[in-house]
Amino acid sequence: MEPSNLFLPEIILVASIMTIPGLYMLTETKKSFALCSNLTLTSILLFLIVSWFNPEVLSMDREVSMFLLYGHFKIDIFSQIFKIIFVLVALTVSLISSSYFDEDEPHQAEYYTLLLSSTLGMLIVASANDFLTLFLGIEISAFSSYALVAFRKQDDKSAEAGAKYLLIGAFSSALTLYGISLLYAVTGSLTFDGVHAFIDGLSQGVITGNFNEVIFISSLFILAGLGFKIAVVPFHAWAPDVYQGAPTPVTTLLAAASKAMGFIAIFRVFSFTLESVSEEWKLVLGLVALASMTLGNLAAISQEDIGRMLAYSSIAQAGYIMIAIPAMTDDAMSGAIAHTLIHAFMKGGAFVVVAGLGAVGLGYSLDSYKGLAQRSQLLALSMTVCLLSLVGIPPFAGFISKFLLFYGTLQAGLSGETWIIALVIAGVLNSALSLYYYLKIIRYMYLYEPVEAKEVVFPSSIRYISLMTILLLGIIFPLYWQSLFEICKEAAIALMG
Amino acid sequence: MLFAMLVLFSGNVEAENHTVTVTQSDDFTSYFFDPNVLEVEVGDNVLFVWGNGSHNVAQVSDSESNNYESGFYSGNPQVGGNWPLPADFTAQDGTLYYVCEPHATMNMRGSIIVGSGSLPLPEISMEFSDFPWLSYLLVFPIIGALWSISFGNTPNAPRLIALFTTLFTLIISLIVFMKTGSKSGYSLMEEYEWAPNLGISVLLGVDGLSSPLILLTGIIGPLTVIFAWEEKERPGLFFSLLLIMQTALYGVFVTLDYFVFYIFWEIVLIPMFFLIAIWGGDDRRYASIKFFIYTFTASVIMLVGFMALYFESGANSFSMIDIANSSRELSINNEAFSENFQIWVFAALFIGFAVKIPSFPWHTWLPDAHVQAPTAGSILLAGVMLKMGLYGLIRAALPVLPLGAVYFVPVMVALAIISILYGAVLSLGQTDLKKLVAYSSVSHMGVALLGVATMTELGLAGAVFMMFAHGILSPAMFMIAGVLLHQVGTREIPKLGGLARHQPKTTGIFVVIFMGSLGLPGMAVFVAELAVFIAFFQSHGYWLLLPIFGMVITAGYHLWALQRAIFGTDSEEIEMSKVHEAPWYELYPMFTIIIIAAIFGIFPHYLMDPINTACYDILIFMGVL
Known part of the structure; x- marks a missing residue:
């Protein structure tokens, strides 16, 4: 096959993005949009999984990176694994959306179109091999999600969240772009490899010149811009409002996929492109990580809204992942990749339950979780598994990814820079701190009586997805974590070159 | 393996013969062995030959001590003649110290270094x-x-x-x-x-x-x-x-x-x-x-x-x-596991284990958890879960971090003694029987921690025995609290009284369990306490009086609680007509526990033998013995 077939997922997505508005003109049945979106995402997922296990079908090799479109598009194990996650999350969102929105909810065609275009942006980010492609991918995804967040425009909170997200997103894009332009001015290149080679030469003395200040400033700008995407302190303020205000399926997309997209960008930029000038940004990233996990966990304790609490927990989780970046080793990076992946599952799984409760009209306050176990054992168990995973309690998957993360980072700390050990210890203590608010939900679900005696039946799509979450986080990942470790290690090596 | 080594050495290398002269100067001013430090290969023979004066040869434990303890001994002081050192003393690496008993204080001492001089690593x-x-x-x-x-x-x-x-x-x-x-x-x-x-x-x-x-x-x-x-x-x-x-x-x-x-x-x-x-x-x-x-x-x-x-x-x-x-190997060669590292890591592990033990000042979760837990939960919590802490300490921390452990001995001793006394005093002041048992657990596990802190075979074995004994008897104490709540309706000691007349069988079992828990000879707890206290006396001397005083308080709160709750006049606050014997499913477990506690109290060696072997191995491995 031609290498351009590797581009098939994106092509299918674009085709589908054009089809859904077409369907809108042809048919009145709203289910067709959801069906079209589900079919598209399922086929892409199947394609990605088949090509993962049989790379020779696509005449590619796991060990070797493939380049498309004049080297602007890179296919390697790192990009493929994240693409699978993005499509999986998008499929989940698409599935729960049809039960979350009523049959007569207006503008469903636009909703699914935007969902697919947001996914397209993420896939582009996963494969981007230069700053412009990266920026374009982020913007495609972000513009779609601005509209998705404000999807229920009659709802004040949704509109407010959309406005906030748009303003802050635009601001952060501008910052990123300015940082990129500074780098371009210094290096004369936009591809990651080109910038990497220039900076490498600079640090080895092949290229002369003192660009330290410029590189420091540009890395600060890029960090600020991307920091908004992954919501780390001090660029986190939008996240609680948006997570609370957006329709829950959209929040699922933001928390599980959009966050991972931000991390891909961070990994590509800091762990690869700017790797040889790590002295410039290491400490800044370490401080951001420390502040992020501590403030995130502290702020989460007092939240009364599940969306806000999970948003702050997301901020804290981003902090954990960030500690691996200053460590600059394969092991630490594979831990970071593993935790980013597993985070998508556990946050996604938690928000699916939130969406389930929202869909049957139980509301979003923590009180609505009281007595959930009496209403549905399955949903309560799924939420429990996700939350214990987020804390990092064995034997759930979150423990394993967190272990890999701390393992790699601690190794780097012990063999070199001792201040990184402090980051690991802070991470470990923060995990214990976070236990408090996660346990609060678990206690509410199992130990309290429901606030209002209301018989509810949860949609079957939510129940099936919850069952899948339990199986994945509770059984499959813990049993086969050697494979997870190997894949992440390969991805880390592919990433760091 | 020893035998194999013997065969190996005697087969390949010719065993050499060495002579040590046991003598004194003619003017009685100095008494000495000649040579006083002898280096031999494994498998060599050593012959002691008497010169002037009346002497003997007696092994002592190290270069400081004067008294023959065990090991080689040439017999009572003799004049003239010679005495060959038994062959098995030179069969493996090590250093042998010996003295002439009558003249040990006059510095008549010597040593034989066999092979590398250090004991082979087990x-x-x-x-x-x-x-x-x-x-x-x-x-x-x-x-x-x-x-x-x-x-x-x-x-x-x-x-x-x-x-x-x-x-x-x-x-x-x-x-x-x-x-x-x-x-x-x-x-x-x-x-x-x-x-x-x-x-x-x-x-x-x-x-x-x-x-x-x-x-x-x-x-x-x-x-x-x-x-x-x-x-x-x-x-x-x-x-x-x-x-x-x-x-x-x-x-x-x-x-x-x-x-x-x-x-x-x-x-x-x-x-x-x-x-x-x-x-x-x-x-x-x-x-x-x-x-x-x-x-x-x-x-x-x-x-x-x-x-x-x-x-x-x-x-x-x-x-x-x-x-x-690898810890042992690397620290002998000074490549890793430095003392500093061991101290830090031991501190990290000790915090993890001490909370589970629980030792003062990390014990505050225990009374809350115990009092609120259902009886079955308390049984598992006190019976088995509390043992995880000490088990982890002995299994996961001691063998790898011997230097760290030795460094923390004073801390462990202090925490253990405070736990014993503080737990006992708090028990004395409790009115809720379950809370009393919870604090008594703190006190009992303090005894076990004290045993570990002695770093002796007996102390360690006593600690492990205490884990078992307390693991058997404290569930019985919680069962008593559960029975009282079910059959009488309250666990508050001041509200109880005179139960013995109304449920003689049940309270009879209560009394035996209380006696076992306070350390009555014949029950398992006594064996453990005795072992720990002997070991602690050997290692720390009269500091023993502090934990012993704790034992006095222990006896006090047990007996006082018994007297107030079970005996005395009928309480006004409970309806005595409704009080009757506990059902079978509550009596049988308590009775079984009494039997088991008595078996291991009377025949402690069934348990002590395996424990001793394991503790000895661990201490040898640490290089403490």
Whole structure:
């Protein structure tokens, strides 16, 4: 096959993005949009999984990176694994959306179109091999999600969240772009490899010149811009409002996929492109990580809204992942990749339950979780598994990814820079701190009586997805974590070159 | 192996003969051996030849001591003649010190350095099993748990399944205990690969340290189930949580891999959290969350310690055996495991373990958890879960970090003594019987910690024996509290009184259990306390008076509680006409416990033999003995 077939997922997505508005003109049945979106995402997922296990079908090799479109598009194990996650999350969102929105909810065609275009942006980010492609991918995804967040425009909170997200997103894009332009001015290149080679030469003395200040400033700008995407302190303020205000399926997309997209960008930029000038940004990233996990966990304790609490927990989780970046080793990076992946599952799984409760009209306050176990054992168990995973309690998957993360980072700390050990210890203590608010939900679900005696039946799509979450986080990942470790290690090596 | 070495040396190398002259100067001013330091190869012969004066040759323990203790001895002082050193004293590396008894104080001493001069490093023997006994221990309760939860809230099936499962695991535990015997090293080992790239495997094995605790877990299992026979609230979930708890506890005691150990260590928390939170008392929500957060915080610090051990050893393995071996090797060669490192990591591990023990000042979660937990939960908590802390300390911290452990001996002694006294004094002031037992646990586990802190064979063995004895008797104390609440309606000691007239059989059992718990000779706790106190006297002298004083208070609060609650005039506050004997499912477990406590109190060697072997091995391995 031609290498351009590797581009098939994106092509299918674009085709589908054009089809859904077409369907809108042809048919009145709203289910067709959801069906079209589900079919598209399922086929892409199947394609990605088949090509993962049989790379020779696509005449590619796991060990070797493939380049498309004049080297602007890179296919390697790192990009493929994240693409699978993005499509999986998008499929989940698409599935729960049809039960979350009523049959007569207006503008469903636009909703699914935007969902697919947001996914397209993420896939582009996963494969981007230069700053412009990266920026374009982020913007495609972000513009779609601005509209998705404000999807229920009659709802004040949704509109407010959309406005906030748009303003802050635009601001952060501008910052990123300015940082990129500074780098371009210094290096004369936009591809990651080109910038990497220039900076490498600079640090080895092949290229002369003192660009330290410029590189420091540009890395600060890029960090600020991307920091908004992954919501780390001090660029986190939008996240609680948006997570609370957006329709829950959209929040699922933001928390599980959009966050991972931000991390891909961070990994590509800091762990690869700017790797040889790590002295410039290491400490800044370490401080951001420390502040992020501590403030995130502290702020989460007092939240009364599940969306806000999970948003702050997301901020804290981003902090954990960030500690691996200053460590600059394969092991630490594979831990970071593993935790980013597993985070998508556990946050996604938690928000699916939130969406389930929202869909049957139980509301979003923590009180609505009281007595959930009496209403549905399955949903309560799924939420429990996700939350214990987020804390990092064995034997759930979150423990394993967190272990890999701390393992790699601690190794780097012990063999070199001792201040990184402090980051690991802070991470470990923060995990214990976070236990408090996660346990609060678990206690509410199992130990309290429901606030209002209301018989509810949860949609079957939510129940099936919850069952899948339990199986994945509770059984499959813990049993086969050697494979997870190997894949992440390969991805880390592919990433760091 | 010794024999093989002998054959090897005598076969290849000609054994040399050395002579030491035992003599004095003609003017009686100096007494000496000539030469006074002799270096010989392994397998050489040494002949002592008498010169002037009346002397003998007697081995002493080191270059300072004067008295013949055991070892070689040429007999009473003699004049003239000669005496060959028995061949087995030069059969392995080591340094032999000896004196002439009459002239030891006049510095008539010498030494023989055999080979390298240091004792050969003992090896940990490992014996793999043909039959997966230990996996059965882990798997059966899980199957029982799934089976039991599938019955939901039907009253009969879950308890029968739980009883059947726990009896079955009790039998396997007994077999494991018998098969392990008092052999040195690990036996019944099994290994399953899990994540070989990281050096993580499910490595199972038992030795004399873990086999008593496996037996304890086995015994407590069916007793808990029988005692909770009439559990009405969600019995399916209740019994399956008990069984999951059992698997996790077995897991902690049989794994020899730091990572898997940690996993089981944490899994224990989850069923316990739900047991307290769903079936607990009025304040259960607070108690359960405090319990969880307290112990989780401590154990994540412990996990960082484990990872530090893993990286420092460089063995790319989480196996306790591998890490212990490389720790010893690297620290002898000064390559890694420096004293500084050992102190830091020991501190991290000690925090993790001390919270579980629980030792002062980390004991505050225990009274809350105990008082709020249902009786079955308290039984497991006090009976087995508290033992995890000390077990972890002895198993996971001592062999790898001997220098760190020795550095922390004063801290451990201080914490142990404070725990003993403080726990006892607080018990004295409690009115709630369950709280009294909870604080007495702090005090008793303080005794066990004191035993570990002596760093002697007897002390360590006493500590492990205490873990078993307390693990048997404190559940019985909690059962008493449960019985009182069921049959009389209150656990408040001042409200009780005169029960002995109305339930003579039940209170008779109460009295025996109280006596056992306060350390009456003939019951298991006494043996443990005696061993620990003798060892502590040997290592720290008259500091012993402090813990002994704690024992006086212990006797005091037990007897005082007994007198107020059981004897005396009939209480006004309870309706005596409604008080009658406890039902069979509450009496039988307590009676069984009395029998077991008496068996091991009268025949302690059944337990002491394996424990002694294991403790000796650990101390030898640490280089303390």
